[in-house]
Amino acid sequence: MSETHPDVYIQAFNLFGIVVAFYIALLQGWKLLRGIRSYILAGWWRTNLKKYGSWAVVTGATDGIGKAYARELAKRGLDVVLISRTLEKLKRVAAEIEQEFGCKTKIIQADYTRGSEMYQSIVDNLKGMEIGILVNNVGMSGSFHPTRFLAFPNIDKVIMDTINCNMLSVVEMTRIVLPQMVERKKGLVINLSSEVGNRPYPMSLIYSSSKGFVDFFSRGLHAEYKSFGITVQCVMPLFVSTDMTHNLGTNIFVKSASDYARDALNTVGYTNRTSGCLSHALQSYAVALLLPDAVLEFVLSLKIIADFFDKIQKKDEKNKKKK
Numbered sequence: 647m648s649e650t651h652p653d654v655y656i657q658a659f660n661l662f663g664i665v666v667a668f669y670i671a672l673l674q675g676w677k678l679l680r681g682i683r684s685y686i687l688a689g690w691w692r693t694n695l696k697k698y699g700s701w702a703v704v705t706g707a708t709d710g711i712g713k714a715y716a717r718e719l720a721k722r723g724l725d726v727v728l729i730s731r732t733l734e735k736l737k738r739v740a741a742e743i744e745q746e747f748g749c750k751t752k753i754i755q756a757d758y759t760r761g762s763e764m765y766q767s768i769v770d771n772l773k774g775m776e777i778g779i780l781v782n783n784v785g786m787s788g789s790f791h792p793t794r795f796l797a798f799p800n801i802d803k804v805i806m807d808t809i810n811c812n813m814l815s816v817v818e819m820t821r822i823v824l825p826q827m828v829e830r831k832k833g834l835v836i837n838l839s840s841e842v843g844n845r846p847y848p849m850s851l852i853y854s855s856s857k858g859f860v861d862f863f864s865r866g867l868h869a870e871y872k873s874f875g876i877t878v879q880c881v882m883p884l885f886v887s888t889d890m891t892h893n894l895g896t897n898i899f900v901k902s903a904s905d906y907a908r909d910a911l912n913t914v915g916y917t918n919r920t921s922g923c924l925s926h927a928l929q930s931y932a933v934a935l936l937l938p939d940a941v942l943e944f945v946l947s948l949k950i951i952a953d954f955f956d957k958i959q960k961k962d963e964k965n966k967k968k969k
């Protein structure tokens with residue numbers, strides 16, 4: 647019987663190594679090209695957002711990322727429906743947008759934590775409108791400070807409010823707006839998830855899980871309705887300076903809401919699941935690479951992380967008192 651020479655094994659092993667290395671290089675190269683297209687080239691070749699229809703509806707539109715989306719959409723030629731809780735803020739932001747961009751606006755006062763009972767008034771208000779874009783932006787985090795599941799002082803309220811505001815709002819608003827998009831065979835639904843929706847984030851679990859839901863719903867909805875001319879995009883930011891993040895100072899990691907909304911809207915038509923901007927895409931890549939689940943769990947439970955969030959919160963409270 648002839649014996650296989652050991653060199654054959656070495657050659658086979660080398661070949662396997664080359665194939666694996668080639669596959670990894672191809673995959674990373676493809677990711678890089680897609681990144682360049684979505685975050686760099688897309689800034690020059692923006693999708694014409696008016697093609698989806700004349701109106702855009704933005705939930706949670708009077709502050710932070712929602713307000714920035716509303717302004718950017720108005721800037722790009724759309725009329726905007728603003729939905730939030732506070733009437734004075736709605737009136738002020740609507741007047742500001744109309745004056746600055748010369749578009750039409752409509753305001754709807756609604757509190758998404760109230761659950762299914764509040765949607766009939768939204769149905770009535772949006773009746774007959776040609777809505778090309780829906781931005782499901784409204785969301786709440788429960789607590790900025792890292793908090794263990796049972797440690798919320800008002801846990802049952804946090805659970806219901808988060809489910810209503812972060813999850814039910816996305817599904818119900820889509821149910822209301824989608825039919826006329828399907829009828830016209832065009833429409834864009836943008837859902838604000840979060841980097842923490844990518845996988846479970848301990849110490850921010852209710853929020854993280856609700857954002858995971860938004861991601862799943864968006865991906866599935868896109869698959870179901872793309873053949874009807876509908877695009878569904880899931881946007882997953884890291885830190886953006888808003889009230890929710892206690893107005894963190896902006897830097898290369900933390901975006902301002904206006905820069906973020908502009909960059910994220912540039913990615914429409916290029917990607918359906920995005921961190922929204924180059925800085926956040928690179929951070930997301932690094933987090934996935936450097937922090938596998940076990941390391942992430944450990945890091946998030948460190949006191950130094952809790953202290954960091956405390957410090958930001960206290961600084962913001964101090965600044966607000968000064969004003």
Ligand SMILES: NC(=O)c1ccc[n+]([C@@H]2O[C@H](COP(=O)([O-])OP(=O)(O)OC[C@H]3O[C@@H](n4cnc5c(N)ncnc54)[C@H](OP(=O)(O)O)[C@@H]3O)[C@@H](O)[C@H]2O)c1
Pocket residue numbers: 705706707708709710711712713729730731732735756757758759783784785786787811838839840841882883884885886887888889890891
């Ligand atoms: N900021 C970040 O770093 C970050 C990161 C990842 C994901 N996100 C997601 O991005 C979205 C926007 O966040 P943001 O930071 O811009 O939030 P924000 O600054 O707290 O603004 C929230 C907006 O929603 C409105 N709102 C809040 N609760 C509401 C309710 N129950 N019903 C109706 N309107 C309500 C607020 O106006 P009123 O108070 O007048 O109602 C405001 O206009 C959220 O879904 C959030 O989870 C944010």
